[in-house]
Amino acid sequence: MSEIQSDSQLAAALKARSKRFAVGIIVLCRQFPRSVDALVVAKQLIEAATSVAANYRAACRSRSPADFISKISVVSEEADESRFWLELTVESEILEAQRVRTLLNESGELAAIFTASRDTAKRNARRKLRKRSGAEGCP
Numbered sequence: 001m002s003e004i005q006s007d008s009q010l011a012a013a014l015k016a017r018s019k020r021f022a023v024g025i026i027v028l029c030r031q032f033p034r035s036v037d038a039l040v041v042a043k044q045l046i047e048a049a050t051s052v053a054a055n056y057r058a059a060c061r062s063r064s065p066a067d068f069i070s071k072i073s074v075v076s077e078e079a080d081e082s083r084f085w086l087e088l089t090v091e092s093e094i095l096e097a098q099r100v101r102t103l104l105n106e107s108g109e110l111a112a113i114f115t116a117s118r119d120t121a122k123r124n125a126r127r128k129l130r131k132r133s134g135a136e137g138c139p
Contacts, residue, residue: 086103
């Protein structure tokens with residue numbers, strides 16, 4: 001299997017995974033009580049989680065390494081924000097921890113994956129820039 005195929009398969013898997021996460025959040029938010037505070041948290045949580053999936057798709061269609069880094073940074077931030085809203089859901093007693101646990105773990109894993117992807121892309125871009133400028137041996 002070539003590297004391009006494996007990268008393509010990884011991207012497809014992450015697209016599906018981030019979309020499943022967004023759908024899971026939407027379904028979870030339907031269980032929120034109909035109080036003002038819960039509705040505000042649900043709205044913020046849905047916006048952040050769906051942004052993870054939508055912006056990852058956009059990152060996969062980026063036109064340059066800089067564009068990818070910019071877009072994947074947004075994805076990482078939105079995954080972390082989703083985690084924040086899930087933590088708030090539990091800590092403010094909107095839902096019990098056991099109902100949120102799986103999605104809370106998934107938000108952390110997605111944030112770690114997308115942050116690592118961003119960091120790798122930044123390293124690769126710096127390496128390419130150094131190579132082009134002839135400063136390969138410089139730190």
